[in-house]
Amino acid sequence: MRTHFCGLIDEALTGQSVTLCGWTDVARNLGGVCFIDLRDHHGIVQVLVEPEQVEVFKVAASLGYEDVLQVEGVVRARHSVNDKLKSGQVEVVATKITILNKAEPLPFHAHENAGEETRLKYRYLDLRRPExxxxxxxxxxxxxxxxxxxxxxxxxxxxxxxxxxxxxxxxxxxxxxxxxxxxxxxxxxxxxxxxxxxxxxxxxxxxxxxxxxxxxxxxxxxxxxxxxxxxxxxxxxxxxxxxxxxxxxxxxxxxxxxxxxxxxxxxxLTWVEAMRRFGSDKPDLRNPLELVDVAELVKDSEFKVFTDWASNPEGRIAALRIPGGALLSRKQIDDLGAHAAKYGAKGLAYIKLGGNGEVTSPIAKFFAEAAFAALIKATGLQNGDLVFFGAGKYNTVSDFMGALRLKVGKDMKLVEDRWAPLxxxxxxxxxxxxxxxxxxxxxxxxxxxxxxxxxxxxxxxxxxxxxxxxxxxxxxxxxxxxxxxxxxxxxxxxxxxxxxxxxxxxxxxxxxxxxxxxxxxxxxxxxxxxxxxxxxxxxxxxxxxxxAFPKTTTAQCLMTGAPSPIPDAQLAEVHVSVRPKEK
Missing domain, CATH: 3.30.930.10 (Bira Bifunctional Protein; Domain 2)
Structure with a gap:
């Protein structure tokens, strides 16, 4: 039915007759001339329909989105080059267009940003999209x-x-x-x-x-x-x-x-080192932020949450320094605390060091001056920075501080653009x-x-x-x-x-x-x-x-309707009966 693929038409075919098959991506009737973007799995080529081709022009003028076509024509150089297309140097001047199948109005168009539920229900349309x-x-x-x-x-x-x-x-x-x-x-x-x-x-x-x-x-x-x-x-x-x-x-x-x-x-990295430094056994090394253990530095403070966990052999107290974090508002800090809570945090303590060295912290009052200075030194806190603290069971602290590290790195655009295997x-x-x-x-x-x-x-x-x-x-x-x-x-x-x-x-x-x-x-x-x-x-x-055909987060296939009930007769063949759902 075809001699070439749409997306592979190029200058080497100039002057040659070709037969293409594909879908109408876009059809533009400009009165004196029709343009069709014909698409297959290799890409798009522009088809030009001239008014002299009266019957062909009538067909072109009737086209809608996703109509399935067979186009015969001759390849020639385009007057206006489209560098975004592999075929953008040429176009196909149509001599015949056959509608192989007419598409009904679409539930969404390939160029629309449809919701995932719609995309999964009409997965065959979603999969046509070039992306x-x-x-x-x-x-x-x-x-x-x-x-x-x-x-x-x-x-x-x-x-x-x-x-x-x-x-x-x-x-x-x-x-x-x-x-x-x-x-x-x-x-x-x-x-x-x-x-x-x-x-x-x-x-x-x-x-x-x-x-x-x-x-x-x-x-x-x-x-x-x-x-x-x-x-x-x-x-x-x-x-x-x-x-x-x-x-x-x-x-x-x-x-x-x-x-x-x-x-x-x-x-x-050993598992122990990965958890200690990054709070995760699958650390993203593109993120420069690291955790620091500070239990020894806070065990003599008057902050009971810290002292309790510092003396617990199963506990952990970890700090995360955020460069430039002093600019975070109280709402942003609270939002980060809410994010950490999803992973088990009961709360986040913090120290903010302003650009002029001014300290803002709900826990500073619980530390002696020398101990507070040692804590700032150990965390690397500098003017303009903020440091978060998490305390609790070792794995729980690792989980929520690791999640906090990832969110802060992403939100503050600290993640490097590279591949980081380990x-x-x-x-x-x-x-x-x-x-x-x-x-x-x-x-x-x-x-x-x-x-x-x-x-x-x-x-x-x-x-x-x-x-x-x-x-x-x-x-x-x-x-x-x-x-x-x-x-x-x-x-x-x-x-x-x-x-x-x-x-x-x-x-x-x-x-x-x-x-x-x-x-x-x-x-x-x-x-x-x-x-x-x-x-x-x-x-x-x-x-x-x-x-190609995934399930939703509720374990359903929206396209086929799976899972679905099975008739009693079919269940009987495999010696299975279904108990009614418990209220």
Whole structure:
């Protein structure tokens, strides 16, 4: 039906006859002449319809937005060049226009800033927009570059099951009733974790998969119920083997897709250092602000909030200096306090040092002169600056001060325009869940501890360090992995520490424990979030913009109406009945 793509028409085709197909982006009837901007997935070309072509002109004059056309014509140089278009040096003089399909009036136009709900309901129209086409094409190039790099290095692309065993640890599983096994269920995989480990036991050495994963969890801008990850696993490796290989891969992919040169060696921070300096295990290094611990300097003050937490072994008192922050109004300071409260802050203390050195602070009166001077020195406070203080449990303070750091950096335009990758390593092995009264795995239950001695691990579980690592880019975790447990006795000990008894471990993970008995090699791996990397490359804050058909934050597909009720007869076939909602 066509000889060329609209967006690829250029000067090399001048004088040639072409046949194009696409959508009417804009149609302008100027009386003596008609102009049509014809669009396909490669871009736009201007079509000129002259009044001498009487029948063609009639068709052109009747066109509306998004009508589907076939245009035959001759390429010639434009009188007025449009440098914004790749085809802007030329135009196509139409000799025939065929309307292939007439579009009804649109719920929104491609050039309008429609709300996301409308865009998702009419996703097929949203995806026609050049900006969405650009972002989806970026994703395509990303995946192609990853596959090319991996295939050239002897990684095997192996598919793992989508219908698998429910092993809930962390997020909830999506369950699928097994029609041929009444009362039993499959689960959709949260990741191919166990299968890729078993592939290492099977001797495949280097595995990868562009894997679809499913987690029944709350959604936000960087999470979806179903998502895509690059899954990788290596046999006979230590941490640096995995990190150096995948770091080289990410550098290569950014070079090919974005023409961007990332750092020749990514910086490395331990989890402890990342939390201490930035209040986050995925710090954005483009933001120059850092936290400073000041518990020792305030423990003898008369401010009870500080003294209580300074003497608490689980407490933290952190300061954040804002250069030029003395210009912030009281309302702006209160707004920042409200933002911190969303992340657990009970309040923010502050010291403001005016341009003339005048101190404004609700806590200054609680300090002796020498102690106050030492505090100002430790925080680096200078004339014209402001410093915020947060006190509370260590992780809570890290969370809200880290969130405050990000907001202030963004609001005050302190974030540098660059790519800032890094590794965060040496994560805690466990977190203690006060509500459940047990340990939970910070990464997952199959991550190896830094110690090989089981008795040592049991005795020091609260402070145990794992062999886990994350790759972070511009404040986003884009990849997470670890060296895995390859000894069955160590895996059983970790299950025990997580409150998973021998009987439960056998029921849920018996196949893995069996596999580890038969010569499992040391192995490790990592999984990269394709959606997150694509969003960063495309310059959007939401992964929904690089997923063709995403769910809303309420876990719905507005276009298809999913999820939806299922007829009783169909439910009966899979031996399922629906309980009425509880009031």
């Amino acid at each position: 969405m086409q650009r972002m989806m094409r970026t994703r395509t190039r990303l995946v192609a570059a990853l596959r090319q790099w991996l295939d050239a290095r002897d990684f095997q692309d192996i598919e793992t099951p989508i219908l698998t065993k429910a092993t809930p640890e962390g997020a909830r599983d999506f369950l699928v009733p097994a029609r041929m096994h009444p009362g039993e269920f499959y689960a959709l995989p949260q990741s191919p974790q166990l299968f890729k480990q078993i592939l290492m036991v099977a001797g495949f050495d280097r595995y990868y998969q562009i894997a679809r994963c499913f987690r029944d969890e709350a959604l936000r801008a960087d999470r979806q119920l179903e998502f895509t990850q690059l899954d990788m696993e290596f046999a006979f490796v230590a941490e640096r083997d995995v990190q150096d290989t995948t770091e080289d891969m990410i550098r290569s992919v950014f070079r090919e897709v974005m023409q961007v040169e990332l750092a020749p060696e990514f910086p490395r 590794w965060v390593t040496d994560f805690p092995m466990f977190e203690y869940d006060d509500e459940a009264q047990r340990y939970v795995a910070l990464h997952h239950p199959f991550t190896a501890p830094a110690v090989d001695d089981i008795d040592d691990l049991r005795a020091n579980a609260r402070t145990a360090v794992s062999r886990g690592y994350d790759m972070v880019l511009n404040g986003n975790e884009i990849g997470g992995g670890s060296i895995r447990i390859h000894r069955p006795d160590m895996q059983s000990a970790v299950f025990e520490l997580l409150g998973i008894g021998a009987e439960e471990a056998e029921a849920k993970f018996g196949f893995l424990l069996d596999a580890l008995k038969y010569g499992a090699p040391p192995h490790g791996g990592i999984a990269f979030g394709i959606d997150r990397i694509a969003a960063l490359m495309a310059g959007t804050e939401s992964i929904r913009d690089v997923i």
